Amino acid sequence: MPTLLPSPAGDAAHDAAHTTAARFRHGAYAEPCPTCHVPAGELCRARRAVHTARREAYRRRHRDTALVPLLVGR
Numbered sequence: 468m469p470t471l472l473p474s475p476a477g478d479a480a481h482d483a484a485h486t487t488a489a490r491f492r493h494g495a496y497a498e499p500c501p502t503c504h505v506p507a508g509e510l511c512r513a514r515r516a517v518h519t520a521r522r523e524a525y526r527r528r529h530r531d532t533a534l535v536p537l538l539v540g541r
Contacts, residue, residue: 485515495525 489496492508495517499507502518511518 481515485510485517495522498524498528 488494489508489510496509497507498521499505500511500518500521501524502520503512505511511521
């Protein structure tokens, strides 16, 4: 099994992925964070992490959303 070694390029890519998701409000970044109290579309105060409460709020809100609502039976 290959071992991942930390590198500046990997760190930059990881930071860029979180920044892009927050900027476009994708995933958990679509919700405000109840833990660190930042609004939707901003990074959590913890570097490179999304708080569990924020992820749960996103999952709760999008639990009943169907990908193609017109094709899904009611």
